[in-house]
Amino acid sequence: MKHMFTKKKIVTKNNNVKTKKNVYDLSSNDNITLGGLFSKILLLNGTDTFFGVPSDLNMPILDAMLEAKLDKKVKFIGCRNELNASYMAEGFARTKPFTYCVIGSMVGSLSAANGFANSICEKNPILMIAGGNNSNDILDGKLSHHTLFKGINDQITSFEVFNTLGGKDNTFIINSLKPSGIFNTVTNISNSLVNFNSAYVHIPVNFQKITGQLDFSNCISSQFNHTITDFEQFKFYNIVNDWIKNNYNDDKTELSKLKPVFLFGSAYNHYSKFITLADDNFYNLMNSINAKLFYTMDAKGILDETQENVIGYYWGGITEEYKFKYFEESGAIVYVGVDFSDYNTSGYTSVIPPHFKINCKNIFINNKQNLRLNNIHLSNISKTISYSIEDVLNSNTDIFVETGSSWFYGAHIKLPKGCRYNVSMKYGSIGWCFPASIGNAFANPLRKTICLTGDGAFQCVLQELVTAQTYNVNLTLILINNNVYQIENVLDNEKYNDLPIIDYEAMAKSMKCKSVTTCTVDNFKSTLQKNNLLPGFNIIVLKISDKVIDNLLENWAKLVDKYTLHYP
Ligand SMILES: Cc1ncc(C[n+]2csc(CCOP(=O)(O)OP(=O)(O)O)c2C)c(N)n1
Numbered sequence: 001m002k003h004m005f006t007k008k009k010i011v012t013k014n015n016n017v018k019t020k021k022n023v024y025d026l027s028s029n030d031n032i033t034l035g036g037l038f039s040k041i042l043l044l045n046g047t048d049t050f051f052g053v054p055s056d057l058n059m060p061i062l063d064a065m066l067e068a069k070l071d072k073k074v075k076f077i078g079c080r081n082e083l084n085a086s087y088m089a090e091g092f093a094r095t096k097p098f099t100y101c102v103i104g105s106m107v108g109s110l111s112a113a114n115g116f117a118n119s120i121c122e123k124n125p126i127l128m129i130a131g132g133n134n135s136n137d138i139l140d141g142k143l144s145h146h147t148l149f150k151g152i153n154d155q156i157t158s159f160e161v162f163n164t165l166g167g168k169d170n171t172f173i174i175n176s177l178k179p180s181g182i183f184n185t186v187t188n189i190s191n192s193l194v195n196f197n198s199a200y201v202h203i204p205v206n207f208q209k210i211t212g213q214l215d216f217s218n219c220i221s222s223q224f225n226h227t228i229t230d231f232e233q234f235k236f237y238n239i240v241n242d243w244i245k246n247n248y249n250d251d252k253t254e255l256s257k258l259k260p261v262f263l264f265g266s267a268y269n270h271y272s273k274f275i276t277l278a279d280d281n282f283y284n285l286m287n288s289i290n291a292k293l294f295y296t297m298d299a300k301g302i303l304d305e306t307q308e309n310v311i312g313y314y315w316g317g318i319t320e321e322y323k324f325k326y327f328e329e330s331g332a333i334v335y336v337g338v339d340f341s342d343y344n345t346s347g348y349t350s351v352i353p354p355h356f357k358i359n360c361k362n363i364f365i366n367n368k369q370n371l372r373l374n375n376i377h378l379s380n381i382s383k384t385i386s387y388s389i390e391d392v393l394n395s396n397t398d399i400f401v402e403t404g405s406s407w408f409y410g411a412h413i414k415l416p417k418g419c420r421y422n423v424s425m426k427y428g429s430i431g432w433c434f435p436a437s438i439g440n441a442f443a444n445p446l447r448k449t450i451c452l453t454g455d456g457a458f459q460c461v462l463q464e465l466v467t468a469q470t471y472n473v474n475l476t477l478i479l480i481n482n483n484v485y486q487i488e489n490v491l492d493n494e495k496y497n498d499l500p501i502i503d504y505e506a507m508a509k510s511m512k513c514k515s516v517t518t519c520t521v522d523n524f525k526s527t528l529q530k531n532n533l534l535p536g537f538n539i540i541v542l543k544i545s546d547k548v549i550d551n552l553l554e555n556w557a558k559l560v561d562k563y564t565l566h567y568p
């Protein structure tokens with residue numbers, strides 16, 4: 001790593017590709033800036049929007065990206081901090097091949113690291129373009145601002161952090177002015193992104209103004225097109241059909257006698273932006289074998305919940321008794337793309353052994369934990385919240401649901417066909433939901449995005465009210481204001497879980513938000529129906545008591561906590 005910045009030779013991990021001389025396509029030999037190349041790649045992949053925060057370390061590349069003379073201008077959404085920018089980029093990348101998050105290294109990149117990790121977990125790829133300090137100062141051993149160390153180490157600290165998070169194959173540095181070097185780095189970046197891996201590229205500020213024969217955009221973008229054509233194999237019809245052929249000799253009558261049960265997990269979530277995983281052929285096939293279908297909670301939305309054979313979620317020990325009966329009576333329990341965690345199994349409780357596993361991970365069976373919640377009590381308040389939201393959903397809505405009690409309101413929503421449901425249940429970082437919803441609204445301006453979040457989570461990221469209002473994004477924010485970290489409070493009813501009483505309506509209005517309404521459960525349904533029809537950004541602050549706790553939430557939290565704290 002030490003020789004990364006020596007003047008003689010630039011050694012990067014891309015060496016293997018570098019040795020292949022002139023592999024890049026020079027059919028388009030026009031001069032272009034490095035920033036222009038990044039912008040062109042974005043445009044060629046069907047999008048024009050990226051996110052970030054300006055810094056003296058990234059302004060040359062930002063300017064080059066924005067000023068590039070291309071068919072179309074790209075759009076930079078400046079966020080109020082880098083963490084929010086990385087979440088927003090991830091929300092955007094949920095329905096687009098990828099996007100960029102442009103930040104300065106260290107003071108910016110370290111804040112964005114949490115969102116970068118979230119995007120890795122969810123496989124919605126973002127490229128962090130991090131502007132670094134001037135490499136000349138590094139070589140002279142001078143101390144530069146925003147850094148911890150002098151010399152070479154100041155430049156590589158941020159790089160190393162992202163190398164640790166994203167892996168060496170997804171972490172890059174541009175330290176060469178040679179087109180071949182740039183080509184190799186940008187090719188490797190596009191390799192990461194097409195494989196749904198988020199990537200990091202570090203560009204010292206003095207390299208950011210590079211102009212030259214750098215227009216490799218066509219050959220790099222063609223990689224995306226190539227990959228997209230391979231998605232047929234992930235269609236659930238093809239997966240299940242192959243399985244029936246291989247295991248039952250295509251004898252559907254024999255199989256249907258076994259009352260097959262399928263549990264679908266989140267392994268395929270990230271393909272759903274490119275193809276319809278569960279199409280009519282799939283449901284016809286499932287009907288022909290009399291199958292009952294379930295999904296894990298991190299995959300909610302992957303199945304069409306209006307289909308009769310889609311029974312609902314399986315969520316470990318808080319799964320309803322009637323659902324377990326289907327599993328007990330089945331002679332063919334099949335798990336497809338299931339990736340169990342303590343969150344989606346409620347602390348690895350009531351994990352059912354499958355007869356068949358297709359592309360599954362992390363399936364540990366511990367029958368000692370066969371706990372069940374026989375009686376699920378949903379308060380009228382919970383029902384009102386869930387069903388009022390359900391009523392405004394349609395095939396043109398996308399809902400984003402935050403970690404916290406929102407997950408449990410979301411769980412009871414029966415999704416209409418075509419409504420996209422978004423959670424981040426693997427990483428579970430509070431604050432993700434609001435910026436990610438804004439990102440989605442940028443990506444899908446003609447659809448209505450609905451953000452369901454708690455007050456604790458919202459307080460992490462509420463600066464982005466300004467961004468949502470500035471662009472008047474097509475988004476309804478439902479803020480559940482219970483003045484408590486409720487999901488934590490059920491474990492430990494302590495003062496530290498209380499939240500200060502804040503007049504969110506006044507606060508949002510002071511931040512120039514135009515449509516803000518505070519309501520209670522009594523008028524939530526009518527408020528939501530009215531306000532959700534308004535175009536642009538609307539906020540509904542739903543005030544509820546801190547006493548609203550369903551046993552579904554309470555039991556889930558206790559089971560997960562018991563698992564988390566368990567001793568060897
Ligand atoms: C970044 C981060 N910090 C802390 C946590 C732990 N945590 C999980 S949920 C939660 C409270 C959420 O409170 P709120 O948003 O008000 O939701 P409620 O359950 O009250 O609806 C906390 C602190 C986390 N998941 N992520």
Ligand SMILES: [Mg+2]
Binds near residue numbers: 455481483484
């Ligand atoms: Mg709360």
